[in-house]
Amino acid sequence: MAYAFRTAALALGGLAAALIAGCATEPPPPPVVAAPAVSADQLVGKWGFAAYHRDADRARTIKEALAQCNKPYVISKGPTGGVMMNLADQAELTELVLKAGPDGKTYLGPPGDAGTADDRIISNVDANSFTSTYVDPDNTARYGTSVYERCGQKKA
Structure with a gap:
């Protein structure tokens, strides 16, 4: 009987310790999200636009985008x-607004969370160009990777 009482007391003590430990833990903090790497002002302007589906076509597509400046x-x-x-x-x-995702990527889309189906991922940004791909795989399949080349840029 004493053995059963001692076992029950130890079990009850262990349960109490687990409950107290569970109460003492805090939920993990939300991920830190930095500001988008691109500003809206960087995207404002006139752009030559073209798109590709295969990475091997990128260089040719950049030239095609510049040709669209007319x-x-x-x-x-x-x-x-x-x-x-x-x-x-x-x-x-x-x-559309620029949004920083918790994954470090910059998204462009309607206001709200970053990385939703209506968003695009913005990459390869410099003063005279940027690239975007849709988050939604169906849109990416239809539209490919978009290349924007600033019209009137000075040739290097």
Whole structure:
């Protein structure tokens, strides 16, 4: 009987310790998200635009994008600080915002969380060009990787 009592007391003590330990732990902090690596002002302007589906076509596509400057894709500043661009499959311009993702990538899309289906990942950014790919695989399959080359850039 004493053995059973001692075993029950130890079990109860272990359970109490586990409960207390569970109460003492805090949930993990949310991930730290830095500011986007690109500003809306960097995207405003006139751009030659072209797209490719195979990485081997990138160099040729950059030249094609520059050739489109005779009818540029215009990115203007949005009314609340974003940029006015088209969403996939949308004819009307929509204000899109730049968002930093917890993965360190810069996203461009409607206001809200970074990395949603309507977003694009912005990469290869410099003063005269940037590249974007859609997060949604169906949009990427249709539209490929987009290359934007600033019109009127000085040749190096």
